[in-house]
Amino acid sequence: xxxxxxxxxxxxxxxxxxxGAGIVFPFYLIYIKDIGGDFTQYGIAYGLxxxxxxxxxxxxxxxxxxxxxxxxxxxxxxxxxxxxxxxPIITGIWQVYALQMLLGAFGAMQRTSEKALxxxxxxxxxxxxQIGQYHFGVSLFSxxxxxxxxxxxxxxxxxIMFYAGSVILFVSGLxxxxxSEPDREH
Amino acid sequence: xxxxxxxxxxxxxxxxxxxxxxxxxxxxxAMPTEAEATDVGRLMKAKVxxxxxxxxxxxxxxxxxxxxxxxxxxxxAGTNHSQGGQSFYEGxxxxxxxxxxxxxxxxxxxxxxxxxxxxxxxxxxxxANPHGLAVRTMQSSNVFSIGGSLSANVHGRDTREGPxxxxxxxxxxxxxxxxIRNVSRSENAELFPLVIGGFGLFGVxxxxxxxxxxxxxxxERTVHVDYRAFPDYVRTEILxxxxxxxxxxxxxxxxxxxxxEMYVTRYEKTNVPVSAALARLAEERNVEVNRFVFGLSRxxxxxxxxxxxxxxxxxAKQNGMLLTRNNAMRPPIEFxxxxxxxxxDLLQEYFVPLDRFVPFVDGMRExxxxxxxxxxxxxxxxxxxxxxxxLSYARQESLALVxxxxxxxSARDVAKLEASTRRLVDLALEQGGSYYLTYQLFPTREQFAxxxxxxxxxxxxxxxxxxxxxxxxxxxxxxxx
Numbered sequence: 277x278x279x280x281x282x283x284x285x286x287x288x289x290x291x292x293x294x295x296g297a298g299i300v301f302p303f304y305l306i307y308i309k310d311i312g313g314d315f316t317q318y319g320i321a322y323g324l325x326x327x328x329x330x331x332x333x334x335x336x337x338x339x340x341x342x343x344x345x346x347x348x349x350x351x352x353x354x355x356x357x358x359x360x361x362x363x364p365i366i367t368g369i370w371q372v373y374a375l376q377m378l379l380g381a382f383g384a385m386q387r388t389s390e391k392a393l394x395x396x397x398x399x400x401x402x403x404x405x406q407i408g409q410y411h412f413g414v415s416l417f418s419x420x421x422x423x424x425x426x427x428x429x430x431x432x433x434x435x436i437m438f439y440a441g442s443v444i445l446f447v448s449g450l451x452x453x454x455x456s457e458p459d460r461e462h
Numbered sequence: 463x464x465x466x467x468x469x470x471x472x473x474x475x476x477x478x479x480x481x482x483x484x485x486x487x488x489x490x491x492a493m494p495t496e497a498e499a500t501d502v503g504r505l506m507k508a509k510v511x512x513x514x515x516x517x518x519x520x521x522x523x524x525x526x527x528x529x530x531x532x533x534x535x536x537x538x539a540g541t542n543h544s545q546g547g548q549s550f551y552e553g554x555x556x557x558x559x560x561x562x563x564x565x566x567x568x569x570x571x572x573x574x575x576x577x578x579x580x581x582x583x584x585x586x587x588x589x590a591n592p593h594g595l596a597v598r599t600m601q602s603s604n605v606f607s608i609g610g611s612l613s614a615n616v617h618g619r620d621t622r623e624g625p626x627x628x629x630x631x632x633x634x635x636x637x638x639x640x641x642i643r644n645v646s647r648s649e650n651a652e653l654f655p656l657v658i659g660g661f662g663l664f665g666v667x668x669x670x671x672x673x674x675x676x677x678x679x680x681x682e683r684t685v686h687v688d689y690r691a692f693p694d695y696v697r698t699e700i701l702x703x704x705x706x707x708x709x710x711x712x713x714x715x716x717x718x719x720x721x722x723e724m725y726v727t728r729y730e731k732t733n734v735p736v737s738a739a740l741a742r743l744a745e746e747r748n749v750e751v752n753r754f755v756f757g758l759s760r761x762x763x764x765x766x767x768x769x770x771x772x773x774x775x776x777x778a779k780q781n782g783m784l785l786t787r788n789n790a791m792r793p794p795i796e797f798x799x800x801x802x803x804x805x806x807d808l809l810q811e812y813f814v815p816l817d818r819f820v821p822f823v824d825g826m827r828e829x830x831x832x833x834x835x836x837x838x839x840x841x842x843x844x845x846x847x848x849x850x851x852x853l854s855y856a857r858q859e860s861l862a863l864v865x866x867x868x869x870x871x872s873a874r875d876v877a878k879l880e881a882s883t884r885r886l887v888d889l890a891l892e893q894g895g896s897y898y899l900t901y902q903l904f905p906t907r908e909q910f911a912x913x914x915x916x917x918x919x920x921x922x923x924x925x926x927x928x929x930x931x932x933x934x935x936x937x938x939x940x941x942x943x
Contacts, residue, residue, distance in 0.1 A: 357479065361486035365493065435490060439483070446479050453472055 283397045285455035286349075287410050289448045290390060291417035293353055296444030298421025299428065300360070300437050307363070307434050308372065317369055321376045328380030329387070337388040345393040346452060352386030353449035360442035364435040397455075499537070499556050503545030504806050505876060505902060506936060508552045510537070516562045516580065522666050523640045526932070529555050530638070535934035538662035540580060540607030544614065545808060546903040547936025548661045554934055557666060559609055565589045566669055573674045574631060579609030579667040586672075587788050591743055594736060596677040596787040598629040602710065602841065603795040609667045614900040615659030615851045617843065617862065619708040619729075619791075621700055624848035625856060627658045633670035638932035642668065656923050659851035661899070663924050663933050677787050679736055680707055680729035684777035689713060689724045689823055693816040693861070696844055705731050708790055711842030713823070713863070716770040717763045721827040721840065723770075725777060729790050736786055744789045752797035759838060760807075760868045766838070807838065808867050808879070811898035812886060813845065813860040818893035822863075825889045833882040839866040852920045855896045855913075862898075880904040887913070903940045910941050917941065 308318045340348040359379055366372065398406040429437055500507035511534050514525045529536045537556045539549035550556050559580035567576040570593050577586055583604035586597055597604075599618045600611060612633065617625040632646035635657060643665075645653045657664045687695050692711060700706045708729035713721050734740075755772060758765030800807050814822040830837050841864045848856045865886075869879050883904040887897050896913040897905060911917055921942045925931070931938075 354475065354479070358482055361482055365486060365489045367493075439487070442483070449475070450472055 282455040283394075283406065283410065285451055286390075286393060286397065287413045289349075289353070289451035289455065290410075291414050292444055292448035292451060293356075293386070294414055294418040295421040295424075296360075296441040296448060297356065298418050299425035299444075300434070300441045302422050303425055303429050303434065303437070306429075308369075317372075321372055324373055325376040325380040325383065328377045329384040332381050332384035333388050336385050337392065340385070340389045340392060345389040345396065346455065348385045348389040349393060350449050350452050352382045352389065353445050353452060355382035355385070357442045357445035357449065360438045360445060363438045497556070499539070499550035501542040501545055501547070501549060503808050503902065505545065505808070505871060506547045508547065508550045508554075508936065510550055510552070510554050510556050513539075513556045513558050515558045515560075518562070519636070519642075519668055521562075522557060522636050522668070525555055525557055526636065526638060526640050526666075529932060530930075536638075536666075536932055537935050538609065538613075538666050538933070540610030540613075541582065541605060543606055543610065543900075544661075545901045546899075546940075548613070548900065549610070549935065551934045551936055551939065559607060559666075562668075563607075568593060568595075570595070573676075574671050575674055576669055576671050577608055578669045579607065579612070579633075581608050582606060583608070583611070584792065586674075587743065587792060590674055591677060591741065591788050594677050594741075595674040597791060598673055598675045599623045599626045600791065602793060602843075604792045605795055608670055608672070609662075612658050612667055612670060613660060613662050614898075615853070615855075616900075617845050617856070619710050619843055621696075621706065621709050621844045621846075622704075624846050625659075625851065625854075627655070627851050628848060629673040630658060631671040631673060633657070634668040635665040636668055637665045638928050638930060652923075653927065655850055655852045656920065656927070659853045660920070660924075661935060661937050663935065663938055664927050665933065675787075677736055677741070678707070679732050679734040679740055679784055679786055680790055681732050682727060682729055682780050682783045682785060682790070684725050684727045684781060687711075687724045687726050689722055690820050692724060692726070692842070693819045695726065696816065696861070700728070700844070707731055707787065709844060711861075712773070713840040713842060714770050715759075715837045715839055716767040718767065719770070720830065720837075721823050724842075725774070727777065729785075729787075732784065734784055740784060740786050740789075744785075744792060746794045746796050749794070749797045752794060753799075756797060756838075760805075760836065804872070805868060805870050808869055808902065810865045810867065810883065810886065810901050812863050812865075812890040812895060813855050813897065814863070814890060814893045814895035815858055815860055818895065819861045822889060822893045822895065825893075826863075826886065829882060829885050829889065833878070833885070835879075835882055836868040837865060838868055840864065852916050852923070853899065853914055854916070855898055857896070858894075860895065884909065899937065903937065907941060918943070 305318050308321060336348060356379060359375055362375060366375065394407060394410065425437065497510050497513045498507055499510045499513060514521065516522055526536060535551050535554035537550045537554045538559060539556050540559050542549055562578045562580035563585055564578045565575060565581060565585065566578065568589060573595055575586060575590060583597055583600045583606060587604060590596060599620060601616045602619060611626055612630065615625050615627050623629065632644060635643050635645050635653060637643060643650045643653065645657060647654055653664060657667065700709055706728045709726065711724060711726045714723040755769055759769040843862045845856045845860045845862050847859045848854060869875055883902065884906060887905045887909045890897055891909065891912050
């Protein structure tokens with residue numbers, strides 16, 4: 277498969293990924309409030325996510341070089357999809373913290389592998405144009421997700437949003453399967 | 463080769479994911495559903511088992527049956543205008559009665575309306591108005607449900623009428639076991655003074671027969687009165703003369719005339735017949751403008767002065783205006799709706815004997831100033847003595863002061879307001895008065911017992927009629943022994 281074709285699949289997949297995550301995350305505070313939390317706990321939950329992901333970025337980066345960036349990107353998408361299935365059934369703030377840390381781990385896989393894969397799939401000299409194009413697509417979906425999420429949450433419960441987000445994240449993984457790993461020897 | 467590899471990945475992945483998805487949904491569905499109940503004050507809230515929307519009498523019976531089966535408590539809610547958790551309880555099934563709101567019958571000759579408890583006074587007015595009839599007693603505003611009003615035994619602006627219990631002929635009550643009792647002063651009479659003013663603790667009021675009166679034409683007139691002269695004014699100019707139907711006093715919340723300047727709006731009886739034009743029910747106008755002006759008075763002292771002056775010019779404009787009883791009893795209310803995330807408007811009501819009005823207002827002014835309460839509005843109404851309801855607030859002829867206070871909802875500000883409220887309750891008790899139970903649960907148990915000496919008996923009756931304590935709310939939890 278030509279790299280440009282693979283890049284297109286990665287873009288589609290990551291657009292779905294941002295969309296699936298984006299319809300839930302901006303409204304996450306409502307969820308924290310629902311289980312009896314406040315702004316402090318919201319801050320802790322987000323902080324744990326970021327810290328966990330910061331620490332693991334380096335480690336996953338190195339592992340991904342060895343086992344394939346696409347594999348880690350796929351694990352990030354599917355892992356997050358499964359974690360989203362847990363949100364509707366947890367009841368305590370400590371469970372939220374645990375999930376946020378796991379999300380941070382999968383987030384680290386996603387972020388680092390995405391960038392590495394982009395580097396693999398783009399060509400020197402054209403890289404700026406290609407990455408620009410890529411981010412254009414992904415950002416469009418991200419913006420659309422926030423708007424759609426805000427609209428839908430007025431009609432549905434947050435539980436349903438998590439389920440919808442999860443399905444979209446899983447599909448984003450399926451789309452990624454279409455983009456073959458760039459040849460090792462390439 | 464790649465293709466088969468891909469298939470080898472995605473088929474099991476889809477199957478596994480579908481299984482995980484199904485498991486999550488199955489667990490979620492098996493979890494108890496939780497809902498959150500609160501009221502317009504938004505100070506208290508509770509995670510409740512669920513909120514059941516009641517449409518039919520069978521819905522009530524079914525919900526009670528479920529509560530018995532699952533061992534859950536039941537709270538009854540109307541329009542949620544109480545402000546102390548009277549309409550909800552942690553873990554309870556909350557019956558939302560708002561859709562149970564049909565007018566069942568109107569006996570025009572006897573002037574009695576039979577109405578389901580979820581209906582509001584606005585519903586009653588709309589139904590009664592074409593027949594030339596009007597409500598006898600209700601709150602100043604018409605947005606409240608009949609069931610909620612009965613449970614709080616509200617009182618109104620008509621100086622010739624007692625609290626709501628006075629205009630109730632009978633009602634049907636569903637007890638915790640699902641049986642239905644007719645309750646009146648002659649049938650199951652024991653329940654009558656318990657349920658009215660009983661905050662939903664004895665059963666679910668299904669429907670009530672409420673006496674109406676004629677829809678007459680009044681002339682509105684507002685006069686300026688010194689607050690020190692108000693008790694005498696009530697005696698000589700309102701009660702003695704008998705030509706005034708509705709009366710509403712208003713004390714200034716503006717800083718430079720705080721609780722000293724006062725206006726009294728009188729609705730005087732006339733012989734003018736109710737024309738078609740007068741009979742038309744008025745709709746609220748200028749909601750957004752009023753909301754804005756009132757919003758200014760929440761935030762700024764000059765806003766309070768501006769609002770007070772604006773009211774004065776409205777009174778001047780309306781002086782001499784003719785209007786029907788029904789229209790006098792549907793004043794603007796929508797502009798007061800307030801959804802600020804951090805603050806809330808709270809109501810409190812204090813009752814003091816006529817002769818103790820002046821010292822009470824003086825004491826209240828001192829408390830408002832020293833506690834820096836953001837007092838927005840104070841209305842004053844007359845309440846004749848009426849001890850029929852067991853939890854009666856009108857054990858003597860009184861003046862009732864309703865305070866609208868804007869406060870932050872943070873724990874610190876609520877604690878501060880709680881302390882100020884206790885000072886106000888002490889003040890009312892010192893003056894031989896009482897306070898209204900429909901609002902926050904700030905008063906101490908001692909203050910409650912002092913203001914309502916019949917409370918102990920009330921709670922004993924509660925346990926007799928509802929031994930499993932099926933009907934429960936935060937009010938009972940706070941004050942019952």
